[in-house]
Amino acid sequence: MRRTVTRRDAMHCASAHTTGSMDSIMHKQIYVNFAVDDLERSKAFFGAIGFSFDAQFTNEQAACLVLGENLYAMLLVKDLFKSFTRKSLCNPKESTEALVGLSCESRGEVDALVAKALAAGGTVPRAPQDYGFMYGHGFEDIDGHIWELIYMDPNAKAAG
Secondary structure (H helix, E strand, O other), X not given: OOOOOOHHHHHHHXXXXXXOOOOOOOOOOEEEEEEEOOHHHHHHHHHHXXXXXXXXHOOOOEEEXXXXXXXXXXXXXXXXXXXXXXXXXXXXXXXXXXXXXXXXXXXXXXXXXXXXXXXXXXXXXXXXXXOOOEEEEEEEOOOOOEEEEEEEOOOOOOOO
């Protein structure tokens, strides 16, 4: 059953990130890891969208995709990825392992990134979602990983 995101959900999420206590666990960076079939092809795909890579953490088995300040995705060849887990890998073209959400500066940026992903060989799993205060769309990369792009209108008023 799919749950509909409400304005209250979004506002709660936004306030939760700004009102944490000093006792909260806070991390300085995030690295999301993805198993890829062909590292060079995946690098070309994300490069075509406009992302860059951190050369210090990129070699023939892994590429550090820079998503933003302190936000990274590690694209790992499957044999390297498998060395980090005892679990079997899913095929992301057949099963959903995760939904990676990235914020965007505008609706236009959301649409532009989806268009670039399509042009680079990605697919679009669903139509754009417009909730008024929040706009989202996404793409599947060439390995089948789902990337959700979201723009939150800073001028939207919370529901009463």
